Amino acid sequence: xxxxxxxxxxxxxxxxxxxxxxxxxxxxxxxxxxxxxxxxxxxxxxxxxxxxxxxxxxxxxxxxxxxxxxxxxxxxxxxxxxxxxxxxxxxxxxxxxxxxxxxxxxxxxxxxxxxxxxxxxxxxxxxxxxxxxxxxxxxxxxxxxxxxxxxxxxxxxxxxxxxxxxxxxxxxxxxxxxxxxxxxxxxxxxxxxxxxxxxxxxxxxxxxxxxxxxxxxxxxxxxxxxxxxxxxxxxxxxxxxxxxxxxxxxxxxxxxxxxxxxxxxxxxxxxxxxxxxxxxxxxxxxxxxxxxxxxxxxxxxxxxxxxxxxxxxxxxxxxxxxxxxxxxxxxxxxxxxxxxxxxxxxxxxxxxxxxxxxxxxxxxxxxxxxxxxxxxxxxxxxxxxxxxxxxxxxxxxxxxxxxxxxxxxxxxxxxxxxxxxxxxxxxxxxxxxxxxxxxxxxxxxxxxxxxxxxxxxxxxxxxxxxxxxxxxxxxxxxxxxxxxxxxxxxxxxxxxxxxxxxxxxxxxxxxxxxxxxxxxxxxxxxxxxxxxxxxxxxxxxxxxxxxxxxxxxxxxxxxxxxxxxxxxxxxxxxxxxxxxxxxxxxxxxxxxxxxxxxxxxxxxxxxxxxxxxxxxxxxxxxxxxxxxxxxxxxxxxxxxxxxxxxxxxxxxxxxxxxxxxxxxxxxxxxxxxxxxxxxxxxxxxxxxxxxxxxxxxxxxxxxxxxxxxxxxxxxxxxxxxxxxxxxx
Ligand code: C2E
Ligand code: CA
Ligand code: CA
Numbered sequence: 001x002x003x004x005x006x007x008x009x010x011x012x013x014x015x016x017x018x019x020x021x022x023x024x025x026x027x028x029x030x031x032x033x034x035x036x037x038x039x040x041x042x043x044x045x046x047x048x049x050x051x052x053x054x055x056x057x058x059x060x061x062x063x064x065x066x067x068x069x070x071x072x073x074x075x076x077x078x079x080x081x082x083x084x085x086x087x088x089x090x091x092x093x094x095x096x097x098x099x100x101x102x103x104x105x106x107x108x109x110x111x112x113x114x115x116x117x118x119x120x121x122x123x124x125x126x127x128x129x130x131x132x133x134x135x136x137x138x139x140x141x142x143x144x145x146x147x148x149x150x151x152x153x154x155x156x157x158x159x160x161x162x163x164x165x166x167x168x169x170x171x172x173x174x175x176x177x178x179x180x181x182x183x184x185x186x187x188x189x190x191x192x193x194x195x196x197x198x199x200x201x202x203x204x205x206x207x208x209x210x211x212x213x214x215x216x217x218x219x220x221x222x223x224x225x226x227x228x229x230x231x232x233x234x235x236x237x238x239x240x241x242x243x244x245x246x247x248x249x250x251x252x253x254x255x256x257x258x259x260x261x262x263x264x265x266x267x268x269x270x271x272x273x274x275x276x277x278x279x280x281x282x283x284x285x286x287x288x289x290x291x292x293x294x295x296x297x298x299x300x301x302x303x304x305x306x307x308x309x310x311x312x313x314x315x316x317x318x319x320x321x322x323x324x325x326x327x328x329x330x331x332x333x334x335x336x337x338x339x340x341x342x343x344x345x346x347x348x349x350x351x352x353x354x355x356x357x358x359x360x361x362x363x364x365x366x367x368x369x370x371x372x373x374x375x376x377x378x379x380x381x382x383x384x385x386x387x388x389x390x391x392x393x394x395x396x397x398x399x400x401x402x403x404x405x406x407x408x409x410x411x412x413x414x415x416x417x418x419x420x421x422x423x424x425x426x427x428x429x430x431x432x433x434x435x436x437x438x439x440x441x442x443x444x445x446x447x448x449x450x451x452x453x454x455x456x457x458x459x460x461x462x463x464x465x466x467x468x469x470x471x472x473x474x475x476x477x478x479x480x481x482x483x484x485x486x487x488x489x490x491x492x493x494x495x496x497x498x499x500x501x502x503x504x505x506x507x508x509x510x511x512x513x514x515x516x517x518x519x520x521x522x523x524x525x526x527x528x529x530x531x532x533x534x535x536x537x538x539x540x541x542x543x544x545x546x547x548x549x550x551x552x553x554x555x556x557x558x559x560x561x562x563x564x565x566x567x568x569x570x571x572x573x574x575x576x577x578x579x580x581x582x583x584x585x586x587x588x589x590x591x592x593x594x595x596x597x598x599x600x601x602x603x604x605x606x607x608x609x610x611x612x613x614x615x616x617x618x619x620x621x622x623x624x625x626x627x628x629x630x631x632x633x634x635x636x637x638x639x640x641x642x643x644x645x646x647x648x649x650x651x652x653x654x655x656x657x658x659x660x661x662x663x664x665x666x667x668x669x670x671x672x673x674x675x676x677x678x679x680x681x682x683x684x685x686x687x688x689x690x691x692x693x694x695x696x697x698x699x700x701x702x703x704x705x706x707x708x709x710x711x712x713x714x715x716x717x718x719x720x721x722x723x724x725x726x727x728x
Contacts, residue, residue, distance in 0.1 A: 192239030502559035649683025
C-alpha cells in the first residue's frame with residue numbers, strides 16, 4: 001500500500017524578499033511605444049525586458065520567468081491573444097496587462113476573459129500605467145501568498161489527519177453533553193463502527209453496559225475543573241462477528257472546545273464549554289495474556305485442573321466456611337497405582353493422555369462446589385465441602401474408584417488403572433490446611449499398604465509421629481496428678497515509668513526428664529486430647545493463689561493476664577468458674593484480664609460475644625492476643641467488648657532497623673487509639689523495638705528486653721526489689 005505522503009514534502013518557497021525587483025516584459029510591435037515605455041518605467045525598481053512581437057515575447061518567456069507582461073494586442077506576427085493562450089497553457093503565474101487602441105475594445109474584453117489582469121486603453125497616462133502595474137503586482141503577491149497559506153493549511157490538515165488516522169489508538173473528542181464530536185478512522189477496524197455513524201452519538205453507544213456506570217462516573221468527574229486528566233479501563237462494544245466487547249485503556253483530558261476568543265468568557269461562565277479529548281487504546285490482547293498467565297499460575301496445564309497453589313487457596317476458604325457453618329469437609333489424596341509402569345510402557349505422551357482421561361473421569365464424580373486438583377505427577381487432591389457424614393465422603397471415594405474401573409485406551413490398547421485414596425475430615429482429623437493434607441496423605445499410604453485400589457480414612461493411630469511426641473502425650477495425662485505444671489509470669493512494663501504494671505501468666509510443665517517445657521510444646525496436645533479442660537481448671541486456681549501473694553507485697557496494684565484456650569471459652573461454664581474463683585479468693589475482677597485470640601471471634605462469634613460480655617459485666621477486662629495474625633476483621637472490634645489489644649510478636653520482630661517504617665505496627669497502634677483501647681506490645685527484645693513502639697504511641701511492653709517469663713518466687717523477689725508503687 002502506498003500512502004499519499006506529499007504533505008510531508010517541503011512547503012512552497014517563501015515569498016520574495018523586500019528588495020526583490022519584479023520582472024516585467026514589455027511587448028509591442030511599435031519601437032517608439034516600446035522605447036517610451038522603457039523610459040517611463042526605468043529606475044522604478046523593475047527589471048525590464050522588451051519584445052517587438054508576439055513570437056519574440058513567447059521566446060523570452062521560455063527563457064526566463066516574468067512577473068508581469070505588458071502586452072499589445074495588435075501585432076503583425078501573432079496576436080496578443082495567441083500570447084495569452086500560450087500564457088494560459090504553459091506560463092501560469094504571470095500577470096498580464098493589455099494595452100490597446102480604442103478600436104480593439106472587443107478584443108481587449110476577450111483578452112480580459114482570457115485572464116488578463118487589466119486593460120489600458122491607448123493613449124494612457126503615465127499615472128494610469130504605473131498604478132495598474134502596481135496593482136497587478138500587488139494582487140499577484142497576495143495571490144501567491146494566499147496560495148501558499150492554503151497549501152500549507154491543506155498539508156498540515158492532511159498531516160494531522162494522517163497522524164490521527166494512522167494512530168493505533170482511537171482518538172476522539174466529546175462535547176460537554178458526552179456526544180462524540182470527533183473520532184478517528186481507527187474505530188472501524190477496532191470496533192466495526194463507521195465514523196459517520198458515531199459522530200453526534202452519545203458515548204454510551206460504545207460503552208459496554210456492564211461498565212456504563214463507571215464510564216458515567218468518570219465522564220462526570222472528568223468534566224470537573226479539578227480533574228484535568230484521568231485514566232480508566234472500560235469495555236467497549238464491538239460490531240465485529242463475535243460481538244465480544246474489547247477492553248480499552250482510556251485517557252480523558254479535559255479541553256476547552258470553544259474558540260480562543262470566547263474561551264476567556266467561557267471559563268468565567270464555568271466549565272460548560274469544556275469538552276473531553278481522549279485516546280482509547282485496545283488492551284484486550286494484553287488483558288487476555290495477563291489472564292492466561294494468571295490462569296497458568298493457578299492451573300495445571302496438562303489437565304487444566306487447579307494446581308497446588310489454587311488448591312491451598314480454595315481449601316483455606318472452604319475451611320473458613322466450614323468453621324463458620326460448623327460443617328464437615330473432606331480432603332482427599334488420590335494417587336494412581338503403578339502409574340510409573342504406564343509411563344514406562346507408553347512413554348510420556350501416553351502417560352499425559354492417560355492423566356487427562358483420569359482427570360476428566362474424576363471430575364465427573366464431583367459436585368459443583370467440590371475442587372479437584374492435580375498437585376504432582378499422578379497425585380490428585382480433592383476438597384469436598386458441606387458433607388453430612390463420613391459416609392458421604394466414603395461414597396464419593398467409592399465413586400472415584402468405580403469411575404476408574406472401565407479400561408482406558410492408549411495407543412489403541414486397553415489399560416487398566418486403579419487409585420489409592422486417603423481421606424481426612426475437618427474438623428475431626430485436622431483444622432488446618434497442612435494437617436488435613438498430611439493426614440489425607442498418611443491415609444493414602446495406609447491404603448497403598450493395605451493393597452491399593454480403594455480408600456482409607458485417616459486415624460490418629462496412623463500418624464507415624466516421632467516417638468517422643470507420643471510419649472509426651474502420654475506423660476501429659478500424668479502431669480496434673482503429679483503436680484508437674486507450674487505458672488510462670490512475664491511482667492508488663494509501663495514504658496514511661498519503667499515500672500511493672502502487671503504480668504501475664506504463662507504455663508510451664510516441669511517435666512521430670514526434660515525440665516521446663518514451654519506452653520507451645522505441650523498445650524497443643526492438651527487441646528487435641530481435651531486435657532486442656534482440667535488443665536485450665538487447675539490454672540484458674542493456681543493464678544488466684546499466686547495473686548494473693550502479690551497482694552501481700554503490693555496490694556492490688558498489679559494486673560494479672562491469663563490466656564484462655566478457645567475450647568475452654570466455648571464451654572459455657574468458664575465464666576462461672578472464674579467468677580467463683582475470684583469470689584472465693586476475694587480478688588477484685590478488675591485486676592484480671594483474659595487474653596483470647598482473634599480466631600475465637602470467627603469460630604463462634606455469638607457464643608464468644610456472650611461470654612466476653614459476661615466477663616465485662618463482672619469487671620474482668622478482655623484482651624485480644626496475637627492481634628493482627630488471625631482472621632481479624634475490624635468489624636468485630638466494634639462488636640466485641642474488649643479493652644486491650646496485644647501486638648503480636650511477629651510484628652515486633654520485624655522492627656530491626658532504625659529509621660524504617662513498619663506500617664502494620666502503625667496501623668495497629670492507630671486502631672487501638674482510634675477505638676480507645678489499651679495497647680500492649682509483646683515479644684519486645686531490643687531497644688530499637690522499644691524506641692520505635694514508644695514513638696508510635698505504645699505505652700505498655702512485655703518481652704525479653706525486660707524480663708523472661710519467671711517463676712512466682714522470682715516474680716515476688718523482683719517485686720520486693722523494685723518496691724512496686726501501686727498504680728491507680
Ligand atoms: P502468647 O500468649 O502469645 O504468649 C507469649 C509467648 O511469647 C510466651 O510463650 C512467651 O514466653 C513468649 N515470649 C514473651 N516474650 C518474648 C520475647 O521477648 N521473645 C520471644 N521469643 N518470646 C517471648 P509460651 O510461654 O511458650 O506460650 C506460648 C503460647 O501458649 C502463648 O502465647 C499462649 O497462647 C499459650 N499459653 C501459655 N500459657 C497458657 C495458659 O496458661 N493457658 C492457655 N490456654 N494457653 C497458654
Ligand atoms: Ca497471651
Ligand atoms: Ca501473644
